[in-house]
Amino acid sequence: MTLARPWLRIALYTLLAMTTAAAMMFIGLRNDRVCGDEAVYASCVDTIVETGQWLSPAPYPGAVYFQKPPLQMWLSAATYNVFPDIVRYRVWSAAFGVLAVGLTCLLAGVMFAPEVGLIAALLLATNQRFVYDHGARSGTFDSALTFFILLGTAIYWRFIRTATPPSSRIQRAARVAGWVSLGVVVGLAGMLKTVAGLPLMLLLFVHVFMLPRPQWQRQFAALFGALAVSLIMLLPWYVAQGVRFGTPFWHDMFAQNIVQRATVGVDPRQIKPITYFPMAIAGSAAAFALVLPAIVFAVIAGFVSSRRAEWRLAVIAGVGWVAIFSVSHSKFTHYIYPAMPALCICIAGLIAWMIGRAAGLWRIAEFRERTFVAGYGGVILALLFNATYLAARHVDRPGKKYQPYEIYQALAPAIEGKTVRFIVAGFDKDRPVWLGQPGVDSIDSFYLRRMPGAQRVPTGTPLAALLDQHLPTLLVAPPNQFTADSPVPDARIDPRFSAETGGYQMVGIDMAAFRSNRSGAAIETGGRR
Numbered sequence: 001m002t003l004a005r006p007w008l009r010i011a012l013y014t015l016l017a018m019t020t021a022a023a024m025m026f027i028g029l030r031n032d033r034v035c036g037d038e039a040v041y042a043s044c045v046d047t048i049v050e051t052g053q054w055l056s057p058a059p060y061p062g063a064v065y066f067q068k069p070p071l072q073m074w075l076s077a078a079t080y081n082v083f084p085d086i087v088r089y090r091v092w093s094a095a096f097g098v099l100a101v102g103l104t105c106l107l108a109g110v111m112f113a114p115e116v117g118l119i120a121a122l123l124l125a126t127n128q129r130f131v132y133d134h135g136a137r138s139g140t141f142d143s144a145l146t147f148f149i150l151l152g153t154a155i156y157w158r159f160i161r162t163a164t165p166p167s168s169r170i171q172r173a174a175r176v177a178g179w180v181s182l183g184v185v186v187g188l189a190g191m192l193k194t195v196a197g198l199p200l201m202l203l204l205f206v207h208v209f210m211l212p213r214p215q216w217q218r219q220f221a222a223l224f225g226a227l228a229v230s231l232i233m234l235l236p237w238y239v240a241q242g243v244r245f246g247t248p249f250w251h252d253m254f255a256q257n258i259v260q261r262a263t264v265g266v267d268p269r270q271i272k273p274i275t276y277f278p279m280a281i282a283g284s285a286a287a288f289a290l291v292l293p294a295i296v297f298a299v300i301a302g303f304v305s306s307r308r309a310e311w312r313l314a315v316i317a318g319v320g321w322v323a324i325f326s327v328s329h330s331k332f333t334h335y336i337y338p339a340m341p342a343l344c345i346c347i348a349g350l351i352a353w354m355i356g357r358a359a360g361l362w363r364i365a366e367f368r369e370r371t372f373v374a375g376y377g378g379v380i381l382a383l384l385f386n387a388t389y390l391a392a393r394h395v396d397r398p399g400k401k402y403q404p405y406e407i408y409q410a411l412a413p414a415i416e417g418k419t420v421r422f423i424v425a426g427f428d429k430d431r432p433v434w435l436g437q438p439g440v441d442s443i444d445s446f447y448l449r450r451m452p453g454a455q456r457v458p459t460g461t462p463l464a465a466l467l468d469q470h471l472p473t474l475l476v477a478p479p480n481q482f483t484a485d486s487p488v489p490d491a492r493i494d495p496r497f498s499a500e501t502g503g504y505q506m507v508g509i510d511m512a513a514f515r516s517n518r519s520g521a522a523i524e525t526g527g528r529r
Contacts, residue, residue, distance in 0.1 A: 009114035014105040017121035020384065021101035023391040024125055025094040025136045030086040031399030038139040039442035040065075041073060042089040046449060048077040056241065059445060064245060066252035069237065071191035072141050089139035097136025097143035100150055101125045104341040107154045111310045112349060115376045120348035122383035124340055126390065129284040134334040141192045142334040148189040149200050149338035153317050155182045156204050160211065160219050161309065175222075183226035187233025194257050195234065200338075201227050203320040207313050265329035272331040277322050280333045281343065287383075291343055294350040295319055301349065311349070318342030351379055404476045405447040408454060411474065415453040421473045422454045 034042050044057035044065060051061050057073045058065040075092045083091050101121045109117025124130060136143040159178040166172040186197030201223070208219045241249045256266065265271040282291050295315065302311040321339035325331070355375035359368040404424070414420035448454065 006109075006114055010106060010109040010117060013109060013114055013118035013121070014102050017105040017118060017125060018098050018102040020122065020387045021098045021125040021136075022094075024131055024387055025097045027391050028394030028399065029090050029094060029137060030084065031394065032137075033400050033402040033443065034086060034089065034139070034446050035402075035443040037134070037442070038089065039446040041068070041076075041141075042139055043442065043446050043449065044070070044073050045076045045080065045089060048073060049080050055237075056244065059442070060449075064248070066241070066245070066249050067257060068141065068193060069191045071188060072144055076139070090137065093139055093141075093143045094136050096147040097131070100136075100143060100147040100341060103147065103150050103154060104344060107150070107157070107341075108345045108348060111157065111314075112307065112345075113352065115380075116345070116348045116352045119351055119376075119379055119383070120341070120344040122380065122387065123285070123287055123344040123347055126383055126386050127285045127288065127340060127344075128390070129280070129333055130337055130340055131390075134332070135337060140334070142337045145189055145192045145196055146337045146340060148185050148192065148197070149317075149321075150341045152182055152185040152189065152197065152200050153204075153313070153342070155185060156207075157310070157313060159222070160208070160215070179222045179226045180229050183229025184233060186226065186230035190230065190234045191237065194253055197230055199321060199324050200317075201230070202324070203316050206320065207309075207316045210312055211309065261330040262328040267330070270330040270332065274326050276331050277326050277333075277336050281322070281336065281340075284333070287347060288343075290347050290350060294343070294346040297350045297353060298346040314342045314345045314349070318346060352376075355379075402443060402447050405450060407474060408451045412453065419471065421471050422451070422476070423473060424448065424451075424454050424456045424476045 040059055043059040047060055048054055048057050053061075054070070054074060054077070056064065057070045072092055076089055079091070080088055082088070101124050104124050105117040105121035107117070108120040129135065130143070130146070131137055134140050134142055155178060159175055159182075166175050186201055189197030189200065204223055205220070208216045208223060210216075211219065238253075241253075260266055278292070282288055295318070298311050298315045302308050302315055305311055318339045318341075321342075322336050325335045328335075355372060358375060359371035362368045362371060408415070408422055411420050411422060415422050448456065
């Protein structure tokens with residue numbers, strides 16, 4: 001059986017993998033509500049567009065935000081008017097997710113075999129954690145960080161795989177440009193999350209020491225040069241912020257965001273055992289149950305295979321990243337997404353080895369070829385079917401909504417015409433203050449910004465004064481605060497207009513039955529659940 005040339009197969013497989021990933025990551029991208037970290041970052045993007053304050057993004061004008069560097073916020077703000085609402089906050093995450101899948105196919109295809117690259121890429125594209133959980137379909141930074149870490153790994157491998165030093169001026173210039181580009185990529189990673197490219201540099205130094213002595217001495221110096229370039233990339237923004245804001249910036253960005261997170265944890269709910277990441281990876285998709293035997297296979301291949309350096313790099317980039325973050329007290333699954341491509345390559349290598357062993361059982365060449373075709377074809381078709389199934393679920397799926405905003409949109413004409421009132425009340429006083437109003441979560445902040453006609457009232461506002469207008473009113477408040485037995489005496493509450501969704505109770509009040517002179521209750525403090 002004659003196969004197409006390897007580079008042609010790699011190109012076709014990369015196109016197939018990226019098309020599959022695009023379907024997974026872009027279909028229904030605006031369906032789900034914006035919440036959690038995504039809502040914070042989206043609010044920062046809104047503030048950049050509203051105020052033109054690019055250097056120091058914040059969730060709302062006048063605030064400060066030192067938890068994350070602003071690179072992806074800048075990208076989203078730069079393309080803000082190109083994409084529709086909600087999509088504008090997620091499109092870069094989805095794009096970087098697709099690029100990470102394509103680069104996985106390309107790198108593994110060149111390092112090992114084109115079919116290994118395709119399987120590894122499809123494994124990444126169908127990993128539900130990487131796609132759905134703080135990943136490529138949310139407006140967070142982890143798919144972008146995964147791409148830049150993988151790109152840095154690919155650049156490094158490109159320039160260390162030749163044992164002989166460059167012999168011409170052009171080759172030397174190309175090699176210098178390559179190491180500079182590695183430094184630039186590591187610097188860009190550090191502008192997504194706090195100095196997030198430095199763990200990659202540490203892992204690459206480990207890999208360099210495993211090369212033959214003449215080779216590692218030369219590459220060691222080149223890596224130091226790349227590290228210097230990355231620091232040159234990072235220092236201007238970090239120093240500018242430190243000079244402008246002083247101690248609070250350094251404390252939040254480094255002491256709290258890195259040191260406290262690693263040593264004691266920032267939230268008891270985030271503190272997990274050291275085995276958390278391996279178990280989370282193994283349970284992230286069916287094929288990832290092979291991750292532990294795949295790592296063992298890759299370690300062995302790193303000593304006995306003809307491609308020792310390649311397998312060692314896959315193990316160090318994957319297992320090393322997981323090991324670094326496993327010693328941290330605070331753990332979220334998305335911390336180890338940058339290790340996913342390397343782990344996918346290990347799994348794909350194990351699958352390819354098993355197919356090869358099965359084919360080797362036949363003495364007849366035709367049967368061996370058929371075994372290869374059946375093995376690779378079956379695995380690839382299974383992964384493509386899984387991707388099709390997962391993507392199809394998002395075609396017509398309505399997604400989770402933030403119900404107060406959905407109701408507000410439905411009532412917007414009446415609210416603008418002042419024939420209906422929309423009141424938001426009773427937030428937890430201990431939460432951060434939003435534009436001088438009651439404290440709210442990030443999801444509330446994001447959507448309240450989109451409800452300019454809503455009347456927001458602080459804790460302690462007397463209901464009598466609040467409701468002393470004979471207008472139909474929708475009152476959004478904490479769960480169970482306003483019921484038929486609540487401190488809204490003589491208000492006729494129709495249960496058909498009540499719903500507990502998105503953490504709030506929404507109550508429609510017929511003001512014709514409300515007698516303000518008998519309602520002296522005040523709005524009590526409450527919070528989202």
